Amino acid sequence: MLFNSLEFLVFFAIVFALYCALNRRWQNHMLLIASYVFYGWAEPRFVVFMAFTTIADYFIGIRIDDAATPRAKKRWLIASLIMNLGLLGTFKYIGFIAENYRALLEWVGASSRWDFFAYLSEHFRGPVKWLGMQPEGDILKIAVPAGISFYTFHEISYVTDIYRGHIKAARRFEDFAVFISFFPQLVAGPIGRASWQMPQFQRSRRMTYQGWSEGLALFVTGLFRKVVVADPLGALAKNVFDHPELCGRWTLLLGLYCFSFQIYADFAGYSDMARGLARFMGFELIQNFEHPYFSTNITEFWRRWHISLSTWLRDYLYIPLGGNRKGTFRTYLNLFITMFLGGLWHGASWTFVAWGSLHGIYLAVHKFIMGDKPLKVPHAHIEGGTAAVHPGFSALAFGKGIITFHLAALTWIFFASKTFKQAFEFLRGLFVHSSKARGVHAISLNRDDLTAAAVGLAIMIFLVDVPQYLKKDQWAMLRWPFVARAAGFLILVLATLLCRGAEHVPFIYFKF
Numbered sequence: 001m002l003f004n005s006l007e008f009l010v011f012f013a014i015v016f017a018l019y020c021a022l023n024r025r026w027q028n029h030m031l032l033i034a035s036y037v038f039y040g041w042a043e044p045r046f047v048v049f050m051a052f053t054t055i056a057d058y059f060i061g062i063r064i065d066d067a068a069t070p071r072a073k074k075r076w077l078i079a080s081l082i083m084n085l086g087l088l089g090t091f092k093y094i095g096f097i098a099e100n101y102r103a104l105l106e107w108v109g110a111s112s113r114w115d116f117f118a119y120l121s122e123h124f125r126g127p128v129k130w131l132g133m134q135p136e137g138d139i140l141k142i143a144v145p146a147g148i149s150f151y152t153f154h155e156i157s158y159v160t161d162i163y164r165g166h167i168k169a170a171r172r173f174e175d176f177a178v179f180i181s182f183f184p185q186l187v188a189g190p191i192g193r194a195s196w197q198m199p200q201f202q203r204s205r206r207m208t209y210q211g212w213s214e215g216l217a218l219f220v221t222g223l224f225r226k227v228v229v230a231d232p233l234g235a236l237a238k239n240v241f242d243h244p245e246l247c248g249r250w251t252l253l254l255g256l257y258c259f260s261f262q263i264y265a266d267f268a269g270y271s272d273m274a275r276g277l278a279r280f281m282g283f284e285l286i287q288n289f290e291h292p293y294f295s296t297n298i299t300e301f302w303r304r305w306h307i308s309l310s311t312w313l314r315d316y317l318y319i320p321l322g323g324n325r326k327g328t329f330r331t332y333l334n335l336f337i338t339m340f341l342g343g344l345w346h347g348a349s350w351t352f353v354a355w356g357s358l359h360g361i362y363l364a365v366h367k368f369i370m371g372d373k374p375l376k377v378p379h380a381h382i383e384g385g386t387a388a389v390h391p392g393f394s395a396l397a398f399g400k401g402i403i404t405f406h407l408a409a410l411t412w413i414f415f416a417s418k419t420f421k422q423a424f425e426f427l428r429g430l431f432v433h434s435s436k437a438r439g440v441h442a443i444s445l446n447r448d449d450l451t452a453a454a455v456g457l458a459i460m461i462f463l464v465d466v467p468q469y470l471k472k473d474q475w476a477m478l479r480w481p482f483v484a485r486a487a488g489f490l491i492l493v494l495a496t497l498l499c500r501g502a503e504h505v506p507f508i509y510f511k512f
Contacts, residue, residue, distance in 0.1 A: 001041045003273045004226055005504045011038065012277065019281055024204040028174045031281075035181035039147070046145035049087060054180050056083060057155045061169035061176070064162045073163055080159040088152045091144050096348030146510055147187040149345060153312055154180050158194040160316060167195050175201045184277040188270050188509040190288040190308035197285075205282030215279030217478055217489070221464055222272030224492040226507070228456040228499045230266035233258040234508075236445050236453060241416050244426040251444050252430045258445075259416045260409045261457055263508055264293065267306070270507045291469045293408075296400035298362040299370075301408055309345075313338050331367065336360035346415075347511070351423060355414040362407060452499075459495065463488055 001008045015034045019027055040047040060080045067073040158176075161167045170176035179201050185192060240247055240255025247255065271288035278285045292305035302310045318338040324331040336357065343356015417423035467476040477488050 001038055002504045002506060003270065003277075004223060004500075016280060020207070025174075027205075028178050028201060031183075032174055032178045032181060035178065035183040035186060038183040039181065039186055043143070043145070046148075049091075049145060049148070050151055050181060053084060053087060053152070053155055054177050055173075056080070057159055057180075058170065058173055058176050061159055061162050062171070064159060065169035077159055077163045081156065084152050084155055088148055091148055093344075093348045144511070150189050150191055151180055151186060153191050153309075154194075157191075157312060157316060158198075161194055167198065170194075170198060170202075172202070182278075182283075184274040185285055188267070188274075188507055189306075190271055190274065190286050191312050192285070192308075197283075200283050207280070207282045211279050211282060213478060214475060215276040217475065218272045218276030218279060220276075220489060220492050220496075222269040222274075222276060224464075224496050225265040225269030225272065225460060226505075228492075228495045229453070229460050230262050230269060230508075231505045232449065232453040232456060232499065233262035233265065234505065236449060237262055237416065239445065241422070241426070244422060244429055247429060248444075249430060252426060254445055254450070256409055256413065256426075256430070258453070260293075260405075260412050263412065263415070264289070265457075265460060266508045270509065287474065291465050293405050294401060294465075294469055295404050296397050297404055298359070298366050298407060301404055302359070302363065309342070313342050317341060332364040335363045335367065339363060349418075351414045351417050351420060354420070354423075355411050358411045358414070362411075456495065456499070459491065463491065 001011060011034075015030070018030050018034075022030055036047055036051075039050065057080055060076050063076045064073050067076060158167075158179075162169050170179075175198065179192065179194060179198055182192070182197075237255050237259035240251060241259065244252060244255075268289040275285045275287070286308055288306060288308050290304040290307065292301050295301040295304055318334055321334040321337060322330050323334060326334075337360070339356045339360030340353060341356070343352045343354070343359070346352045346356070413426050414423050417426060464477070468474050470476075471479075473479065477485060480488065
C-alpha cells in the first residue's frame with residue numbers, strides 16, 4: 001500500500017477517524033491492528049515474522065530489565081541479536097551468500113556435493129516456498145519482507161538501550177508492539193528510537209491545529225517531492241543506467257544528476273510524508289533529511305543524509321567498535337567497517353558494499369585531513385530533529401559544496417547499477433570515452449521530459465529547500481504571509497495533480 005495511492009488515502013481516512021474517536025489505550029490497540037493490516041496488505045504471510053520477533057523482544061526486554069547480573073543481561077541481549085540478525089540474514093542475504101559460495105566452489109574446483117544450498121533447494125521446496133524462497137533450479141531466490149531492515153533495527157536498538165540502562169522495558173505489550181509496527185514509518189523509516197518514541201505511545205497525545213497544519217505541510221511537500229520530482233527523474237535515470245554503453249559522456253552525466261536528485265526527492269519525500277501522517281495523530285518522528293546536498297564536506301553530508309540510519313550506525317556499531325577512542329588507525333578502520341556494513345544493510349549486492357566502502361574511505365580521508373580540528377556541522381538529535389547550523393554563503397563554501405555533491409554523486413553509480421559491469425561501463429563512458437554517443441542505437445534523454453523534471457526540481461529547491469535552509473526552519477513556508485503561503489502550497493498541489501500518472505511508482509527504499 002503506497003502513500004501516493006488512493007487506497008492508502010482511504011485507509012488513512014478510516015484510521016484517522018477511528019483514532020479521533022478513541023482514548024489513548026484504545027488508540028494504541030487500533031493503531032496496532034491498522035499497522036498489521038497495512039503491512040500484510042500485499043503479502044500477509046510476512047506478518048508472522050514481524051509478530052514473532054516483536055513478541056520475543058517484548059519478553060526479552062523485560063528479562064534484561066529484571067536480570068540480577070550483568071552476565072544474565074548479556075545472555076538475553078545475545079539471544080535477541082541472534083534472533084533478529086539471523087532472520088534478517090536469512091531473508092535478505094541467503095541468496096547472496098549462496099551465489100558467492102557457489103562462485104568460490106567453482107574457483108577452487110570443489111565438488112558440487114559441497115553445495116548444501118542446492119541440497120536445501122531440492123529437498124525442502126515446500127517449507128522454503130512458504131518462507132518466500134522461490135527455488136529456481138538449484139538456486140534459492142528469496143522474497144525479502146518489506147521493511148525488515150527497518151523494524152529489525154528498531155528492535156535491536158530497543159533491547160540494546162535496555163541492556164545499557166538507557167531505558168526501561170515496556171510493560172504493556174501494545175505500547176511496544178505499536179512502536180515496532182507503527183505504519184507511517186514501518187516500511188522505510190525513519191528508524192525509530194525507543195528512548196524518543198516509546199513515551200509518545202505510553203502517554204496521551206494532543207491533536208492540535210498546529211500539528212495538523214504541520215502534518216499537512218509535510219505530507220504535501222513529500223508527495224510533491226515523490227510525484228513531481230523523483231518519479232520523472234527516475235524514468236530518465238533508468239534509461240541511462242540500463243544501457244550506459246549506449247550513452248555519451250554528457251548523457252551519462254545528466255543521468256547521474258537525475259538519479260542523485262531522484263533518490264533524494266524519493267526518500268526525503270517518503271520521510272516527509274511519514275512524519276506528516278504521524279503529526280496528524282500527535283506523534284513526532286525524527287527529521288531524516290536536512291538538505292544534504294548543501295553540505296560542504298562528506299562528514300556533514302552524513303549528518304544531513306538519512307539521519308536516523310547514520311546516527312543508528314554511530315551509536316550501535318561505530319562506538320561499540322571503539323569509535324575514535326583506540327588510536328588513529330582504529331578510528332579510520334572503524335569508519336570504514338561501519339560504512340561497509342551500512343552499504344551491505346542497503347542490499348545483498350557487492351555494488352552496495354562498494355557504495356558504502358567508498359563513503360567509508362571518504363570519511364576516513366576527511367577525518368585525516370581535519371585532524372583534531374572541530375567540525376562545525378549539524379549534529380542530529382534523536383529527540384525529534386536536528387540542530388540547524390550552516391556556514392552561510394561564500395565562494396569557498398559554494399566550491400566545497402559542489403565538490404561534496406559530486407563525490408557523493410560518483411558513489412550513486414554503484415548504488416544505482418545492478419552489477420559491477422554496468423557500473424564500470426558507466427564510469428568508463430564518463431571518464432574515458434568522448435562526448436559522442438557510443439553505438440548505433442545511442443540513447444539521449446528526451447528534452448521535453450528533461451525540461452519538465454528540471455522545472456519540478458527547481459520548484460522543490462527554491463520554494464522548499466532553500467527557504468528552510470536559510471531560515472534554519474523546516475516550517476519556513478508556514479510562516480510566510482497568508483497570500484504567499486497559499487500561493488506556495490497551491491503550486492505544490494497543482495503540480496502534483498498535473499504530474500500524477502496512472503501508475504504508482506514504489507519508493508526506492510521499499511526494497512531495503
